[in-house]
Amino acid sequence: MNNTLSLTEFRIRLAWRNRLFIFFSLVVPLxxxxxxxxxxxxxxxxxxxxxxxxxxxxxxxxxFWGLSMQLVMFREQGILRRFRLAPxxxxxxxxxxxxxxxxLLMPTILIQLALARWFFRMQExxxxxxxxxxxxxxxxxxxAFGLMIASITGSMQETAVINNAIWxxxxxxxxxxxxxxxLPGWVxxxxxFLPPTYLITGLQQAMLGNAxxxxxxxxxxxxxxxxxxxxxxSVQVFRWEPEAPIRPRARLLACAALxxxxxxxxxxxxxxxxREGAAVMYRQIQxxxxxQSR
Numbered sequence: 001m002n003n004t005l006s007l008t009e010f011r012i013r014l015a016w017r018n019r020l021f022i023f024f025s026l027v028v029p030l031x032x033x034x035x036x037x038x039x040x041x042x043x044x045x046x047x048x049x050x051x052x053x054x055x056x057x058x059x060x061x062x063x064f065w066g067l068s069m070q071l072v073m074f075r076e077q078g079i080l081r082r083f084r085l086a087p088x089x090x091x092x093x094x095x096x097x098x099x100x101x102x103x104l105l106m107p108t109i110l111i112q113l114a115l116a117r118w119f120f121r122m123q124e125x126x127x128x129x130x131x132x133x134x135x136x137x138x139x140x141x142x143x144a145f146g147l148m149i150a151s152i153t154g155s156m157q158e159t160a161v162i163n164n165a166i167w168x169x170x171x172x173x174x175x176x177x178x179x180x181x182x183l184p185g186w187v188x189x190x191x192x193f194l195p196p197t198y199l200i201t202g203l204q205q206a207m208l209g210n211a212x213x214x215x216x217x218x219x220x221x222x223x224x225x226x227x228x229x230x231x232x233x234s235v236q237v238f239r240w241e242p243e244a245p246i247r248p249r250a251r252l253l254a255c256a257a258l259x260x261x262x263x264x265x266x267x268x269x270x271x272x273x274x275r276e277g278a279a280v281m282y283r284q285i286q287x288x289x290x291x292q293s294r
Contacts, residue, residue: 003086003088003089003092003096004092004095004096004099005096006096007083007088007092007093007096007100008096008099008100008103010096011096011097011100012100012103012104015100015104021066024062024066025062025066025104025105025108026107026108026111029055029058029059029062029108029112030108030111030112030115032055032058033052033055033112033115036051036054036055036177037051037052037055037116037120038120040179044285045120045121045122045123045124046208046284046285047285048116048120048121048122049122049124049125049126049204049207049208049285050179050204050208050281050282050285051179052112052116052122052203052207053200053201053203053204053207053208054175054176054177054179054200055112056109056112056131056135056203057138057176057196057199057200057203058171058176059105059108059109059112060105060109060135060138060139060142060199061138061142061167061170061176061196061199062142063101063105063139063142063143063146064142064143064145064146064149064163064166065146065163065167066101066146067097067101067143067146067147067150068145068146068147068149068150068153068159068163069150069156069159069160069163070150071097071146071147071150071151072150072153072155072156072159073156075150075239075240075241075242076155076156076242080093080240080241081240081241083240084240090234090235090238090240091235093238094147094231094234094235094238095231097143097146097147098140098143098144098147098231101139101143102136102139102140102143105139109132109135113125125207126206126207126208126209126210126211127206127207127210127211127212127213128206128207129213130206130211130212130213130216131203131206131207133213133220134199134202134203134206134216134219134220134223135203137219137220137223137224137227138199138223140223140224140227141195141223141224141226141227141230142195144226144227144228144230144231144234144257145195145226145230145257147230147231147234147238148230148233148234148254148257149162149163149166149254150234151233151234151237151238151239151254152237152246152254154242154246155242169194170194170195170196173187173190173191173194174191174194174195174196174197174200175191175196175197175200175201175278176196176200179278179282180197180200180201180275180278180282181275181278181279181282181283182282188275189269192264192265192268192269192274192275193261193262193265194261194265195223195226195258195261197274198218198219198222198223198261198264198274199219199223201219201274201277201278202216202219202220204278204281205277205281208281208284208285209277209281218264221260222260222261222264225260226257226258226259226260226261229256229257229259229260230254230257233253233254233256233257236253237253237254
């Protein structure tokens with residue numbers, strides 16, 4: 001535990017000294033928020049509540065990209081070798097990545113929530129504790145996915161290719177950029193198998209529908225289960241040296257972390273509960289605002 005906390009403090013200090021980190025973790029999410037909410041929100045508080053969910057989800061999703069690239073870079077530069085000589089096990093090192101990522105993520109989330117209230121006139125946050133619980137679970141999940149990618153890739157170039165492919169799928173097929181009800185039916189079917197979909201729909205239910213924690217329980221369980229599986233497999237297949245071979249079963253084991261989403265995706269394609277719920281909320285924000293009485 002002491003090793004994990006010490007490494008967490010070290011990584012937080014290292015991150016704040018990096019101007020690129022500040023740019024991509026703070027400036028880019030805020031710029032995207034102003035563009036996305038400004039275009040789709042149209043000044044409607046209800047629309048802002050609906051559109052804020054994918055904005056927060058994209059901020060959380062950035063964790064897997066940053067952590068995977070950072071760990072692979074540390075491995076290629078021989079930094080992980082020094083940690084191993086300390087000696088520090090893989091579990092404390094990877095756990096510190098999850099913890100530091102969460103601590104560094106939350107200020108950006110809180111700034112986005114504050115701007116939604118003060119700048120975009122968002123009147124209510126619905127069930128804010130449930131939304132923050134989802135954000136916390138999503139942060140750990142996507143960060144754990146990043147650790148898993150770093151554990152099964154051999155170079156920065158390979159990691160970048162895999163990250164770009166995953167990011168493209170997450171970005172355009174999950175409702176993160178285009179609202180889910182606006183997507184074709186077959187795309188909505190594919191979205192049911194993607195992790196960001198459940199983070200987005202869960203946040204919309206919590207903030208716009210004021211859903212209790214029990215109602216978003218499936219989203220929380222599937223995120224937590226995948227996070228635990230991804231972290232476990234990352235520890236098992238983690239490589240300290242760039243020359244260390246990638247185990248043949250490593251990439252197969254990595255796919256096991258997606259099993260909860262595959263099961264929930266099959267159930268969602270049969271029932272369509274979340275798709276219908278998103279459609280209802282989307283129609284709700286399309287209604288013209290009622291004139292205020294003088």
